[in-house]
Amino acid sequence: MSTGAGERADQAVRIHNEWDPLEEIVVGRLEGLLIPAWEPDMLGCMYEEYFDFYKSRGGGEWPAEEIRGAQRELDELISILEGEGITVRRPDLRDYSGELRTPHWSVPNELGVANPRDSLLVIGQDIIETPMAWRGRYFETFAFRSLIKEYYERGANWISAPKPELRDGLYKESFTPAGPGEPPRFVLNELEPVFDAADAIKCGRDIFMGLSSTCNEAGIEWLRRYLDATHPGTYQVHKLVFNDPHAMHIDATFYPLAPGKLLVHPERVTEIPRMFKGWDVLKTPEPCVPDSYPLYFSSKWMNANVLMLDASRVIVAAGEVNTIKAFKDWGLEVIECPFWNFNNFGGSFHCATLDIRRQGSLQSYF
Numbered sequence: 504m505s506t507g508a509g510e511r512a513d514q515a516v517r518i519h520n521e522w523d524p525l526e527e528i529v530v531g532r533l534e535g536l537l538i539p540a541w542e543p544d545m546l547g548c549m550y551e552e553y554f555d556f557y558k559s560r561g562g563g564e565w566p567a568e569e570i571r572g573a574q575r576e577l578d579e580l581i582s583i584l585e586g587e588g589i590t591v592r593r594p595d596l597r598d599y600s601g602e603l604r605t606p607h608w609s610v611p612n613e614l615g616v617a618n619p620r621d622s623l624l625v626i627g628q629d630i631i632e633t634p635m636a637w638r639g640r641y642f643e644t645f646a647f648r649s650l651i652k653e654y655y656e657r658g659a660n661w662i663s664a665p666k667p668e669l670r671d672g673l674y675k676e677s678f679t680p681a682g683p684g685e686p687p688r689f690v691l692n693e694l695e696p697v698f699d700a701a702d703a704i705k706c707g708r709d710i711f712m713g714l715s716s717t718c719n720e721a722g723i724e725w726l727r728r729y730l731d732a733t734h735p736g737t738y739q740v741h742k743l744v745f746n747d748p749h750a751m752h753i754d755a756t757f758y759p760l761a762p763g764k765l766l767v768h769p770e771r772v773t774e775i776p777r778m779f780k781g782w783d784v785l786k787t788p789e790p791c792v793p794d795s796y797p798l799y800f801s802s803k804w805m806n807a808n809v810l811m812l813d814a815s816r817v818i819v820a821a822g823e824v825n826t827i828k829a830f831k832d833w834g835l836e837v838i839e840c841p842f843w844n845f846n847n848f849g850g851s852f853h854c855a856t857l858d859i860r861r862q863g864s865l866q867s868y869f
């Protein structure tokens with residue numbers, strides 16, 4: 504019996520927001536992960552201190568000890584999730600070494616699938632392969648194809664956004680990050696739609712996307728038109744702009760954790776959209792990760808990149824005492840998992856996972 508338009512209880516894939524009770528999730532893999540080679544998008548979203556590292560070490564293996572530490576943490580995350588009765592799925596093993604060539608460019612190697620949040624956007628029952636701006640991530644969704652085909656067999660919708668050409672002209676060659684007080688700017692031009700799934704965050708009928716150095720205006724417009732065409736009158740896609748000189752992804756910056764609870768970066772977010780009037784807004788507390796963690800791909804604000812098991816239980820990195828206290832004061836139940844070693848490879852719990860199915864139905868929270 505139907506539980507509402509498109510809301511059958513046996514759906515394999517169903518995601519409407521970041522907090523309905525979690526039933527099934529994909530957790531990324533560190534096996535095969537390689538140091539990405541330097542490529543033009545990195546000028547916009549990576550940190551200057553690592554430019555030479557990518558230029559000289561790209562294609563090489565990550566330090567084994569660092570991967571081992573991160574793997575232990577990922578295993579602990581998996582056992583926490585499974586202990587909560589959540590089904591954990593994994594991408595296929597793949598080899599990421601070897602040149603990747605298209606008609607317009609080549610890169611000496613691919614990156615890997617540590618962060619499944621980026622390449623696949625799940626909205627409702629739709630799995631959308633995203634048009635990613637990093638060349639080394641061009642075929643990242645292939646490691647998920649066994650899973651996607653299974654979900655497709657079980658009734659999910661499956662589409663890929665237009666494969667971007669990623670020609671040199673997409674990237675501003677002389678890009679420099681905005682300095683303090685300067686208006687935000689990003690490395691991408693508007694030649695074609697590009698975005699990563701982690702540039703979007705879901706809040707029922709409202710989807711928020713941050714312009715960034717992996718997400719251009721054309722990318723936001725593509726998603727808006729796709730959703731309008733396939734689900735007329737159902738979704739609103741909102742464009743946000745943050746003050747982040749290395750902007751890449753929204754999920755450590757602007758994160759609706761539960762109805763009435765919005766987590767925002769204390770400096771990047773200068774204006775809360777009016778529709779959140781009446782919501783509690785928590786500014787992410789100062790991160791505690793020690794400077795000894797290299798954080799090759801991100802800022803230290805991975806303490807905000809949490810995972811909601813439901814509207815009251817949240818997984819937070821062990822040691823992030825400021826965040827843990829603030830969340831508890833906010834009425835959340837905190838589950839701690841060590842994750843600082845994993846954070847070195849691009850993100851925290853939200854990045855390392857991809858929600859496949861949560862209970863609940865499509866709603867408006869505004």
Ligand code: DAV
Pocket residue numbers: 701751752754755756800801802803804808849850854
């Ligand atoms: O520092 O906010 C976030 C990357 C998450 N996928 C940052 C980068």
